[in-house]
Amino acid sequence: MASPRRLLRTARQLTSIKTPLLTSQFPRHVSTTPSPPSPSPPSPPLPPKNLKPLTESQREMLSSFLRVNQAGELAATLIYTAQTPPILAREPHLRPLMKHMYDQEADHLRVFNSLIAKHRVRPTALYPLWSVLATGLGWSTAVMGKEAAMACTEAVETEIGGHYNAQIRELLKMVSEWEAEGYDVGEEFTELISTLRRIRDEELEHLDHAVEHDAQKAEPHWLLTGVIRAGCRGAIWVSERV
Amino acid sequence: MAAAARPALKRALPSLRSSTFLPRQQQPQCHHHVPTSRRSLSTTPSHRNDTQPTTPSDEETHFGFSTVTTSQKRALVASVFTSVADSYDKMNDLMSFGWHRIWKDHFVSTLNPGFSPLSSTSPTSPQHILDIAGGTGDIAFRLLHHAHTVNSNPNVKVTISDINRAMLSVGKSRSAALPASQQAALSFVEANAEDLRKTRPLTPILSQTEQTFFDPATATSGLEDDSVDLYTVAFGIRNFSDIPAALAEAYRVLKPGGVFACLEFSKADKHPLFNSVYKEWSFRAIPLIGQLVAGDRDSYQYLVESIERFPRQEEFRDLIKGAGFRVSGDGGWEDLTGGVAAIHRGMKPRE
Amino acid sequence: MASPAAVNCSGAARRILLLPTTTTQPATRSFPGRLSAVTSRPITTLPSTPRTKSKSTPKTQPPTTPPPQPLQTRRTYHSTTHPPPPSPFTQAETTLLTSALTSHIPTHGFTLPSLTLAARDLSLLDISPSFLGPSPVARLIHFHLYTTRTTLPSLASQHSDLLSGLSVSGKIELLTWLRLKQNEPIIQHWQQALAVMAQPSQVPVAVRELAMLADEIYYLAGDKSVDPSWYTKRAALSGIYAAAELFMTTDKSEGFQETRRFLRRRLQEAEELGGAVRSVGEWVGFTASAGVNVLRSKGVRI
Numbered sequence A: 001m002a003s004p005r006r007l008l009r010t011a012r013q014l015t016s017i018k019t020p021l022l023t024s025q026f027p028r029h030v031s032t033t034p035s036p037p038s039p040s041p042p043s044p045p046l047p048p049k050n051l052k053p054l055t056e057s058q059r060e061m062l063s064s065f066l067r068v069n070q071a072g073e074l075a076a077t078l079i080y081t082a083q084t085p086p087i088l089a090r091e092p093h094l095r096p097l098m099k100h101m102y103d104q105e106a107d108h109l110r111v112f113n114s115l116i117a118k119h120r121v122r123p124t125a126l127y128p129l130w131s132v133l134a135t136g137l138g139w140s141t142a143v144m145g146k147e148a149a150m151a152c153t154e155a156v157e158t159e160i161g162g163h164y165n166a167q168i169r170e171l172l173k174m175v176s177e178w179e180a181e182g183y184d185v186g187e188e189f190t191e192l193i194s195t196l197r198r199i200r201d202e203e204l205e206h207l208d209h210a211v212e213h214d215a216q217k218a219e220p221h222w223l224l225t226g227v228i229r230a231g232c233r234g235a236i237w238v239s240e241r242v
Numbered sequence B: 001m002a003a004a005a006r007p008a009l010k011r012a013l014p015s016l017r018s019s020t021f022l023p024r025q026q027q028p029q030c031h032h033h034v035p036t037s038r039r040s041l042s043t044t045p046s047h048r049n050d051t052q053p054t055t056p057s058d059e060e061t062h063f064g065f066s067t068v069t070t071s072q073k074r075a076l077v078a079s080v081f082t083s084v085a086d087s088y089d090k091m092n093d094l095m096s097f098g099w100h101r102i103w104k105d106h107f108v109s110t111l112n113p114g115f116s117p118l119s120s121t122s123p124t125s126p127q128h129i130l131d132i133a134g135g136t137g138d139i140a141f142r143l144l145h146h147a148h149t150v151n152s153n154p155n156v157k158v159t160i161s162d163i164n165r166a167m168l169s170v171g172k173s174r175s176a177a178l179p180a181s182q183q184a185a186l187s188f189v190e191a192n193a194e195d196l197r198k199t200r201p202l203t204p205i206l207s208q209t210e211q212t213f214f215d216p217a218t219a220t221s222g223l224e225d226d227s228v229d230l231y232t233v234a235f236g237i238r239n240f241s242d243i244p245a246a247l248a249e250a251y252r253v254l255k256p257g258g259v260f261a262c263l264e265f266s267k268a269d270k271h272p273l274f275n276s277v278y279k280e281w282s283f284r285a286i287p288l289i290g291q292l293v294a295g296d297r298d299s300y301q302y303l304v305e306s307i308e309r310f311p312r313q314e315e316f317r318d319l320i321k322g323a324g325f326r327v328s329g330d331g332g333w334e335d336l337t338g339g340v341a342a343i344h345r346g347m348k349p350r351e
Numbered sequence C: 001m002a003s004p005a006a007v008n009c010s011g012a013a014r015r016i017l018l019l020p021t022t023t024t025q026p027a028t029r030s031f032p033g034r035l036s037a038v039t040s041r042p043i044t045t046l047p048s049t050p051r052t053k054s055k056s057t058p059k060t061q062p063p064t065t066p067p068p069q070p071l072q073t074r075r076t077y078h079s080t081t082h083p084p085p086p087s088p089f090t091q092a093e094t095t096l097l098t099s100a101l102t103s104h105i106p107t108h109g110f111t112l113p114s115l116t117l118a119a120r121d122l123s124l125l126d127i128s129p130s131f132l133g134p135s136p137v138a139r140l141i142h143f144h145l146y147t148t149r150t151t152l153p154s155l156a157s158q159h160s161d162l163l164s165g166l167s168v169s170g171k172i173e174l175l176t177w178l179r180l181k182q183n184e185p186i187i188q189h190w191q192q193a194l195a196v197m198a199q200p201s202q203v204p205v206a207v208r209e210l211a212m213l214a215d216e217i218y219y220l221a222g223d224k225s226v227d228p229s230w231y232t233k234r235a236a237l238s239g240i241y242a243a244a245e246l247f248m249t250t251d252k253s254e255g256f257q258e259t260r261r262f263l264r265r266r267l268q269e270a271e272e273l274g275g276a277v278r279s280v281g282e283w284v285g286f287t288a289s290a291g292v293n294v295l296r297s298k299g300v301r302i
Helices: A002-015 A056-090 A092-118 A127-144 A147-180 A185-213 A221-241 B001-011 B070-084 B086-095 B099-111 B138-150 B165-175 B180-184 B242-252 B272-294 B295-309 B313-322 C005-010 C010-017 C092-106 C112-121 C127-131 C137-148 C154-158 C160-164 C168-181 C185-196 C205-219 C230-249 C254-297
Strands: B060-065 B066-069 B127-132 B156-162 B186-192 B194-203 B228-234 B255-266 B333-336 B339-347
Touching: A056 A127, A056 A147, A056 A185, A056 A221, A092 A185, A147 A185, A147 A221, A147 B156, A221 B255, A221 B333, B060 B070, B060 B295, B060 B333, B066 B070, B070 B165, B070 B295, B070 C010, B086 B272, B086 B295, B099 B138, B099 B228, B099 B255, B099 B333, B127 C205, B138 B156, B138 B165, B138 B180, B138 B228, B156 B165, B156 C112, B165 B186, B165 B333, B186 B272, B194 B242, B194 C137, B228 C185, B242 B313, B255 C127, B272 B295, B313 B333, B313 B339, B339 C127, C010 C137, C010 C160, C092 C112, C092 C127, C092 C137, C092 C185, C112 C127, C112 C137, C127 C137, C137 C154, C137 C205, C154 C160, C154 C168, C154 C205, C168 C205, C168 C254, C185 C205, C185 C230, C205 C230, C230 C254
Parallel strands: B127 B156, B127 B228, B156 B186, B228 B255
Antiparallel strands: B060 B066, B186 B194, B255 B339, B333 B339
């Protein structure tokens, strides 16, 4: 299981390179490292951008991206909520870690909720089902032990990290096609791509935390992670459509 | 690619250069003619063919899955339809389980020829309908019935045009069963849809050695610009050598506001399971049935392959738009029976 | 796809853009609509096969273009900056149908004579409405539904002073009422139009338009829900709107007051029902968490 993590980490590091594709167009860069704000003189108003109309399939794609991301973050939030009491009952020193991860997931959920509302995307219809399943998954793995709970986190974050990578790649492809055709790329999509990158990095950070906290030591590790990853993939597939 | 295809064609059809063109069916009035010999499609247009060695008629086109020149295709298509003229209905029934009648009924009723608002003070307005490649009269008779009987508009004239005189003759003999008023509104014209400036009223085929398809050199008249209200073509356009030319001619003869309507076999691949069953039926069963029923496997093989080669709905819609027609926003076509057939409609705009 | 801008990319970054995510799961997910454009291939010529020896197996068929994804007219992702999607009606259709709607529908209703007279007005032929499709009348009604829905935002901005002082539910009521009033000029023919749209071939179109109308009204009212109530609210509003529209076709009161009262009553009922469901849900949630906490306090490790 180490090689997917290494690939993901490499992918994360390399895609956070400032791509001249996008930086040539705007003063704001899209790397994941935050830069300190620099005072600048008021710039003259920019000319109106030449933006290409989105095709029907692109709209479908973006709609399914936001929908499945919302479902994913909802599930992650509920998993942490359900995992926290049983874990902390045994290992109270993990409270800061659990709180930190939960806060980040809650922030991700807020981000996607606002994006869905802003772009009038249909939220996932199986919201109650994902809520129940996520709570059940979090609680049952936490009851099995800290290692099992961490293995669950590791499995979920691996799937989600790969999933975000795929989305970012599709968006970059779409954006580079526009640029090849001579259109501009608006802030809407540069911000979306940078938001997805940031969230993906934080998810991979959770993955690292889970492994540091003995996720690999869960018995039986292969079964737990296999089942949970398969379940995640199934849930992702369904949420993209329903 | 073209240069490579030619030697392959010649290898595959070695008699292409040597044998003469012998249309099989010479008595279209005889409805019980049983073909005795298996007709070969490996023929060359003979000296009776009007092809001059000019570039347009030597352009490559497809004949089913083979590559031929435009003039060869015309002759080969003519031979196919001459041989099936008598059993055209049977052929259609076999290919579509009799469903073609429903398609044709739907085609004509949705076009609604001859309709005039009752509340208007002007009398029922005249309409001139041109039915292309409609030799045996299937569509034309339905159009006449709908206009004269259903819409009570006797001012509707239908002109049936076909390049194949055998098919036209079958249609003419069938039209004798129509009411007199409808027969009076019907006319038969020999023409090539790719150039409607040259037409000739149907001349009966008198001898076995006569060419059964229209020779533009014998043209006596032509269709004028802006003279047709409704242009229909049903199950004919896939046999044309040059579809864009036919569409351009349709645009020319239609009046501004005139409607182009085409009923043709199309792609059913939006329903993969149904489509695979349909394909199996087409490629395996239909030529076999043609062999058993009409003794003419090659014609049916050609027909099935020509369906496969016809552009899909979106591409054909784009061809229609490219000719200048305006189409509807919901695709511009209507799928019938899951896409096995499709009706494309367009309107010539007012400039 | 090599773009000129990609030349500036470093080789590593360019490779990474193509890198698979994990070794176990290839990142080939089929989204509902493929991003890559459908390649349409021209009719290619094949090497000929001997025709005299026909085998029983199907001959090699020419490569067929893959079937494109079905045309969806639902709105999915609304971009705040990019141009909106094109109308499902082409220019020629719009001209003809607008002329029919404004000049002839009030007198002749949603029928073929209206379309034919509109075609004559535009110096077209009697046969011209046939290009609209197999059912020109249904296309006309669809056009009416589409134009009333897409002019709702401008109507809302005209009444923005009225809207600004209202709560979300008040805005819903006013916006629905504005949409109902758009049917006023043709209300005497609307029952006939509803009957046409109730035909099985037209039901998908009608249902889709109704759903998009409910979504539009909620969006204009400022609703930002992203949980399952998104669905229940829109479903409820669709049902209420359809009922009110039907009620309006038989309403003879002054200014359709009865319809407005009907609408208010239905919306109020829906709100009460929603409130009741929410209360029950809250109670169940509190009771469940209280029970779990009691068990934990007894030492059960859950």
